[in-house]
Amino acid sequence: MTQFLSLLLNGISLGVLYALIAMGFVIIFKASEVVSFMHGSLLLLGAYAIARLSGPLGFFPAILVALLITGAAAIVVERLIINRLRGAPVISLAIVTIGVDIILLTELIRRIGSDILNVPHPWGGDSFQLGAVGISQNRLIAIGVAGVLIALFFAAFKYSNWGIAMRASAEDGETAALMGIRQGQVSALAWVIAGVLAAVAALFLVGSPTPGVTPSAYAVALRAFPAAILGGLDSVGGALVGGLLIGVAEALAAGYQDQLLFLGRGFSAVVPFIVMIVVLMFRPSGLFGTKELTRV
Amino acid sequence: MSEATATRGRGASRAETRRSGAPQRRRLITLLLVVAALVVMLLLPLYVPEFWLRTGFAVFGAVVGAIGLNLLVGTTGQLSLAHAFFLAVGAVSYVYVSGESGGIGIADLSGLGLPPVIGMLVGVLLAGLAGLLFSPLAARLRGIYLGVASLALVFIGVHVLNAWTSVTGGFNGRSAPEFSLFGFTFGNTDPDLFVLGVPFREAERLWYLGLVLALGAYLFARNLLRSRPGRALQTLRDSEVAASVMGVNVQGYKARIFLVSSMYGGLSGVMYALSIGSIAPESFGLEVSILYLAMIVLGGLGSVNGAVLGALFVSALPLVFQRYADAIPFVGGQGEGGLAAGEAARFLFGAAIVLVILFEPAGLAGIARRLTRRGGGAGGRATSPPGDAPSRPTSPDPSEKPAQGSPT
Numbered sequence: 234m235t236q237f238l239s240l241l242l243n244g245i246s247l248g249v250l251y252a253l254i255a256m257g258f259v260i261i262f263k264a265s266e267v268v269s270f271m272h273g274s275l276l277l278l279g280a281y282a283i284a285r286l287s288g289p290l291g292f293f294p295a296i297l298v299a300l301l302i303t304g305a306a307a308i309v310v311e312r313l314i315i316n317r318l319r320g321a322p323v324i325s326l327a328i329v330t331i332g333v334d335i336i337l338l339t340e341l342i343r344r345i346g347s348d349i350l351n352v353p354h355p356w357g358g359d360s361f362q363l364g365a366v367g368i369s370q371n372r373l374i375a376i377g378v379a380g381v382l383i384a385l386f387f388a389a390f391k392y393s394n395w396g397i398a399m400r401a402s403a404e405d406g407e408t409a410a411l412m413g414i415r416q417g418q419v420s421a422l423a424w425v426i427a428g429v430l431a432a433v434a435a436l437f438l439v440g441s442p443t444p445g446v447t448p449s450a451y452a453v454a455l456r457a458f459p460a461a462i463l464g465g466l467d468s469v470g471g472a473l474v475g476g477l478l479i480g481v482a483e484a485l486a487a488g489y490q491d492q493l494l495f496l497g498r499g500f501s502a503v504v505p506f507i508v509m510i511v512v513l514m515f516r517p518s519g520l521f522g523t524k525e526l527t528r529v
Numbered sequence: 530m531s532e533a534t535a536t537r538g539r540g541a542s543r544a545e546t547r548r549s550g551a552p553q554r555r556r557l558i559t560l561l562l563v564v565a566a567l568v569v570m571l572l573l574p575l576y577v578p579e580f581w582l583r584t585g586f587a588v589f590g591a592v593v594g595a596i597g598l599n600l601l602v603g604t605t606g607q608l609s610l611a612h613a614f615f616l617a618v619g620a621v622s623y624v625y626v627s628g629e630s631g632g633i634g635i636a637d638l639s640g641l642g643l644p645p646v647i648g649m650l651v652g653v654l655l656a657g658l659a660g661l662l663f664s665p666l667a668a669r670l671r672g673i674y675l676g677v678a679s680l681a682l683v684f685i686g687v688h689v690l691n692a693w694t695s696v697t698g699g700f701n702g703r704s705a706p707e708f709s710l711f712g713f714t715f716g717n718t719d720p721d722l723f724v725l726g727v728p729f730r731e732a733e734r735l736w737y738l739g740l741v742l743a744l745g746a747y748l749f750a751r752n753l754l755r756s757r758p759g760r761a762l763q764t765l766r767d768s769e770v771a772a773s774v775m776g777v778n779v780q781g782y783k784a785r786i787f788l789v790s791s792m793y794g795g796l797s798g799v800m801y802a803l804s805i806g807s808i809a810p811e812s813f814g815l816e817v818s819i820l821y822l823a824m825i826v827l828g829g830l831g832s833v834n835g836a837v838l839g840a841l842f843v844s845a846l847p848l849v850f851q852r853y854a855d856a857i858p859f860v861g862g863q864g865e866g867g868l869a870a871g872e873a874a875r876f877l878f879g880a881a882i883v884l885v886i887l888f889e890p891a892g893l894a895g896i897a898r899r900l901t902r903r904g905g906g907a908g909g910r911a912t913s914p915p916g917d918a919p920s921r922p923t924s925p926d927p928s929e930k931p932a933q934g935s936p937t
Contacts, residue, residue, distance in 0.1 A: 497692025
């Protein structure tokens, strides 16, 4: 039971991080109809920037700069490429982000090489005991920070001008434009927020229990894809639920891997995708996604 | 892209009216060029060193895979990132069915030891079966949901490759048996073969095998696109509603194109195993799917010729970079400050994908078409027969036309 609770807690901490990334996917999709396949390299960029800058700048300034860099990278892509392709088919837009992803990822992997870059989190690698249930301090702080960010995000999405503009243009782009909503701005802001959220997730994902920044951080963002998809690509709440679901499922599969050994070692990394396929079999638009209706 | 297509369509019909005076001559020139290209391909092993022939076989394999993926993504509009998975199914089946049982190191491998031809057939069929099994799910998913769901297959596939050691060889992989056809092996000896004094060894023999397979795959896809099912698939891409109103069985066609595309993938996987001589999980990861996507985007979505060009470009470039690393600026060996060959190639692909989608959505095929137009219409394209009504734009790939009946 203690093991289960501890795995559950760890799963939730992983889940909120997935949720941060997945929310990025969702708002990008809502704002500009793009499924961003470059999120993995954005995340890696954030992690790399934190690791490289925390030496010369100190830890907290480095985080700030890394958030800026990642946000800037996202907005550059949006302005230079996505914005010019407004109205292109979803598939072309997805493929163009794959192109950007190849460039960014190749450069980052070249720079990181086979090293493991260490990120000097001030909270270190200690673990925190809550009765018999243990969790690394890094992950505990992650739950706190991500929780606050997610709450802020929901509030902004509901009440701020940007949130309203964004929901309006996702609902009906043309009408929103006629009402004076500048879609370029909405979309640019969505990309920046998504980039920053990915960098925040990166900050905690490269801390304990993970050893540090390696190119494998890239794969984490790919596992957040199922989170966004199974929640429904156009539902922000779905991203949160999906993230938690995926995180807990993965943590449980990793924790009970001895019992699951017949499925092969390292099975937990595949669990998010299996959960996604199972959900999609029954609900093709995800749990909370808008069902596509076609009227003739 | 619909706007761009429309513009291109107009341009095409203008060119068509200007050119329709001498379709007979064009056809003859096209025929001559095709024959010349074939003769060159057939004679190449007599003159070209082994490196190029091996590269050539790898390219033929990629051509088959790219044509298959293009039928699915380009023609039918079903984004799939699962191509690496189907390649893996083909390659593993071939190695398992034709490989011998036995142990390499600690791994205890099993194999059926059947003739390689059967291995190849089983590889293609099993890959097709895998595609067919996935298609009910695929048919329910729209657009981008399908793209991400297909991502799952790749990760599951790599996991299975790593875990199912007795069949796949696990993490280290296992070697692929030599191909042979009715007693004639595609290896270095047995029988020793000399043609015009040139020893025909593995590379030369595989070259011809690849040429035949790629040519077959090419012709099949071209004919498919021009047939009734081909039109149906293109209508499906442009509008599912329109397609079903026209009487196209949407689910049925989606399932069938998945079958065909994954069979192409399976064949390409078998050819990959033959070209490398072994299989390993890392050869079938997400990068492979992305590279295949890069091929068809660079070549031109929906165009068979484009898939060939894209496959040639994407699969040959890293090898060429590797070989001529010294001669190309900025590309050097690893650790010498320059870019490694693979890295340089990947930068180039990435940039090329972005540029193609921004500026030339029809890809290399589109560029080639424009060049041949400018050259006074003496291009080397197999176009539609001269009897065709002049109002129909002749493009080498029917998918370039707005599908009949689609609300444009």
